[in-house]
Amino acid sequence: MRDTLTGSRIRERRQISGLRQSELAKRVGISPSYLNLIEHNRRRIGGKLLVDIAEALDVEPSLLTQGIEATLISALREAAADAVGQRAEVDGLEEFASRFPGWAGVLAQMHQRVVSLERTVETLSDRLTHDPHLAASMHEVLTTAAAIRSTASILADTQDIEIEWQDRFHKNLHQDAERLAESSKALVSYLDESDAAKTPRSVPLEEVESFFAARNYGFPELEAGGGAESIALDGLNTATARSVAQEILRWCAEDAVAIPLADLKQILAKGEPDPITLAQRFAVDIPTVLRRLAFVPEEYLTRPAGLALCDASGSVLFLKPLPGFVMPRHGEACPLWPLFTALSRPLVPVRKQIAQLGRSAAEFECHAYAWPHAVPGYDQDPAYRSIMLVRPIGEEGASALTHVGANCRVCPSRDCTSRREPSILSEGF
Amino acid sequence: MSRKVLLIEDEPNIAEAIRFLLTREGWQVETHAEGSDAVQVIQSAAPDLVILDVMLPGKNGMDILRDLRELDDMQRLPVLMLTARGQSRDREMAENAGVSRFMTKPFSNAEVLTAVRDLHAQASRA
Numbered sequence: 001m002r003d004t005l006t007g008s009r010i011r012e013r014r015q016i017s018g019l020r021q022s023e024l025a026k027r028v029g030i031s032p033s034y035l036n037l038i039e040h041n042r043r044r045i046g047g048k049l050l051v052d053i054a055e056a057l058d059v060e061p062s063l064l065t066q067g068i069e070a071t072l073i074s075a076l077r078e079a080a081a082d083a084v085g086q087r088a089e090v091d092g093l094e095e096f097a098s099r100f101p102g103w104a105g106v107l108a109q110m111h112q113r114v115v116s117l118e119r120t121v122e123t124l125s126d127r128l129t130h131d132p133h134l135a136a137s138m139h140e141v142l143t144t145a146a147a148i149r150s151t152a153s154i155l156a157d158t159q160d161i162e163i164e165w166q167d168r169f170h171k172n173l174h175q176d177a178e179r180l181a182e183s184s185k186a187l188v189s190y191l192d193e194s195d196a197a198k199t200p201r202s203v204p205l206e207e208v209e210s211f212f213a214a215r216n217y218g219f220p221e222l223e224a225g226g227g228a229e230s231i232a233l234d235g236l237n238t239a240t241a242r243s244v245a246q247e248i249l250r251w252c253a254e255d256a257v258a259i260p261l262a263d264l265k266q267i268l269a270k271g272e273p274d275p276i277t278l279a280q281r282f283a284v285d286i287p288t289v290l291r292r293l294a295f296v297p298e299e300y301l302t303r304p305a306g307l308a309l310c311d312a313s314g315s316v317l318f319l320k321p322l323p324g325f326v327m328p329r330h331g332e333a334c335p336l337w338p339l340f341t342a343l344s345r346p347l348v349p350v351r352k353q354i355a356q357l358g359r360s361a362a363e364f365e366c367h368a369y370a371w372p373h374a375v376p377g378y379d380q381d382p383a384y385r386s387i388m389l390v391r392p393i394g395e396e397g398a399s400a401l402t403h404v405g406a407n408c409r410v411c412p413s414r415d416c417t418s419r420r421e422p423s424i425l426s427e428g429f
Numbered sequence: 430m431s432r433k434v435l436l437i438e439d440e441p442n443i444a445e446a447i448r449f450l451l452t453r454e455g456w457q458v459e460t461h462a463e464g465s466d467a468v469q470v471i472q473s474a475a476p477d478l479v480i481l482d483v484m485l486p487g488k489n490g491m492d493i494l495r496d497l498r499e500l501d502d503m504q505r506l507p508v509l510m511l512t513a514r515g516q517s518r519d520r521e522m523a524e525n526a527g528v529s530r531f532m533t534k535p536f537s538n539a540e541v542l543t544a545v546r547d548l549h550a551q552a553s554r555a
Contacts, residue, residue, distance in 0.1 A: 139484060142513035143440050146535035150446035153538045158453075165449065172442040 324362030464488035
């Protein structure tokens with residue numbers, strides 16, 4: 001069986017050696033973009049090129065192809081990077097791993113477990129705290145019930161109530177009964193949809209994510225000119241999820257016409273262009289380009305792409321995740337994400353390099369843009385939306401990183417002026 | 430001089446029912462449905478008691494209560510809080526904010542009347 005992680009080990013070794021991707025590529029006589037594909041395990045490597053790379057990295061080729069130690073070292077480096085208030089001797093990692101492989105394994109395993117637990121905390125706190133539909137429905141039902149109970153009780157218990165008051169309360173009672181019927185129906189239908197779902201209770205956005213992930217964010221039917229309605233919405237159990245998915249599919253269909261895949265493929269083959277350049281080339285707006293790059297088949301890109309979309313309240317409307325890119329689905333995300341900062345500078349393209357705290361030092365290049373999504377009419381404020389394309393930092397390397405967290409509850413940053421609430425991590429979780 | 434209660438509630442039919450009940454009990458009832466200026470309204474109305482909803486437009490009842498208790502002359506003002514959220518965490522938050530009595534929706538008219546009478550009697554004795 002082909003070892004699928006040789007590229008990751010090359011990347012790991014290159015980083016240990018302090019070599020830039022472009023430097024290593026030059027030494028072994030290949031293009032940086034080709035090396036990038038190798039490092040992301042998307043191109044096979046063997047023979048003379050493997051030997052050359054091993055030589056340039058000053059390691060045995062077998063270490064790159066077998067590489068248990070390299071994988072372990074990678075995990076230990078992640079543990080060191082995530083440590084708070086403790087500086088590990090990163091230079092001595094290899095010696096530590098080779099002298100105490102058992103302890104090194106335990107440390108790596110514990111770190112993986114911490115990361116996994118942090119993810120669980122994020123997911124659970126996201127779900128428990130934020131099911132806005134349920135909270136709003138319950139509030140509506142209870143408030144209406146309170147009004148009915150109080151009014152009915154007045155009518156039943158007050159002997160000498162004036163006729164005008166009686167009429168008024170009967171009218172209120174009728175209004176509230178209607179309201180209660182509607183809100184109860186909505187609540188029951190919402191809970192029914194939850195029960196009908198095959199997976200444990202999920203919010204609509206999670207369903208939408210699963211729907212697109214199952215199709216690998218690619219729709220050959222739309223690339224061939226088909227409309228959004230040609231896509232079957234399998235697996236979407238709630239009306240909300242279906243509606244959100246349909247809107248996104250409509251964009252995909254429109255974007256596929258505005259930026260034809262064949263033309264885009266030719267451009268991408270020559271290297272990844274800047275989104276603004278692409279927008280000018282196809283005479284489209286920036287949101288179209290950012291969406292298109294997130295939904296183009298992955299094999300055409302040198303690096304994977306994630307996407308986030310929110311409205312002016314910061315509510316996330318769509319997420320295409322990426323390994324290491326964590327953003328809560330319902331509010332309470334870190335306001336330092338360019339997705340949100342773009343909202344304060346509408347129509348200004350924002351580009352930032354991001355390091356996500358609390359993770360394995362995941363670093364991303366983000367392009368964000370806020371624009372008036374809908375214009376209601378003259379002299380009325382437009383409804384803004386913001387979109388952000390998220391990609392791993394490319395061969396140009398990281399500089400001037402902005403640090404962001406997932407959300408305050410699980411963010412280790414101590415001196416953040418944007419903090420809304422204490423981190424549970426600082427309380428010894 | 431009649432006793433005055435200020436009812437801050439954005440649900441008009443609840444406000445109307447409570448206003449009716451308390452008026453018949455001899456209270457002068459003023460109503461207000463907005464959270465953002467509630468503290469100023471309380472200060473200018475100078476009521477003997479406040480009935481305060483939690484979910485209000487502009488500012489929620491918990492924040493209003495906290496801001497109110499920061500004011501020197503509002504430390505002892507009886508505040509009856511009404512909310513659809515009756516979890517112990519909400520009750521605790523209300524107590525920390527300085528609530529006098531906490532009542533969850535849907536409440537009965539008798540409960541509201543009893544609470545208002547009790548709170549007023551306690552405040553009068555103090």
